[in-house]
């Protein structure tokens with residue numbers, strides 16, 4: 001029988017299962033991925049914004065994000081698993097800048113509206129940054145865009161996760177940076193936008209999410225999107241990191 005949930009590259013088998021979300025600390029999970037085996041990394045790491053929205057009338061309904069007080073990127077591990085032809089796209093905020101010697105460009109995501117914030121002492125924030133870190137042999141697939149991208153954000157009442165990204169912007173990244181059947185990795189899945197779009201675009205995915213309540217949301221989204229073979233693969237390691245259950 002041919003196993004479709006593990007990957008064979010050359011003589012190696014990648015132990016980490018593909019097309020699954022792993023409810024665990026990505027630091028542990030990444031260790032199980034083979035060197036030079038991932039085509040595209042899209043990630044939105046916790047980055048110190050401790051999300052609040054004025055759209056919520058009462059309590060913020062979302063679970064606080066773990067590791068949200070610093071920019072938390074296991075960069076060495078991400079570089080280790082990325083193929084020489086691959087590229088990384090990392091969301092970050094101007095408040096916690098991304099500093100890396102291989103940062104080649106910063107894509108500015110311009111949103112359709114801006115935050116209220118400090119009404120009298122600051123300008124409304126209407127953008128987010130995406131750090132572009134390609135490996136040497138990476139080539140853009142298809143159309144070449146500028147580094148200013150306009151995509152609508154999701155309305156607050158539609159969010160399943162406080163920093164959920166719209167599928168449209170993830171689709172753009174996957175389109176320019178991968179081909180069908182390529183492997184897309186997102187070590188900080190949140191509500192699973194990268195997984196859902198990867199599946200829709202016929203890419204393989206590997207994902208980690210440490211917080212069990214968000215892990216459940218991902219699986220709910222994947223099953224709603226008729227991805228019924230993307231089942232739970234829960235690891236006991238989540239408990240020691242203080243997840244909700």
Ligand SMILES: C[S@@+](CC[C@H](N)C(=O)[O-])C[C@H]1O[C@@H](n2cnc3c(N)ncnc32)[C@H](O)[C@@H]1O
Pocket residue numbers: 024025026027043044045046047065066067161163164165166187188189190191192193194208209210211214
């Ligand atoms: C900014 S959110 C990602 C949101 C996502 N882009 C989306 O569209 O929903 C970052 C996520 O990383 C998770 N996280 C934090 N530390 C982690 C770790 N060490 N391993 C795996 N996930 C982690 C948080 O629980 C949070 O859900």
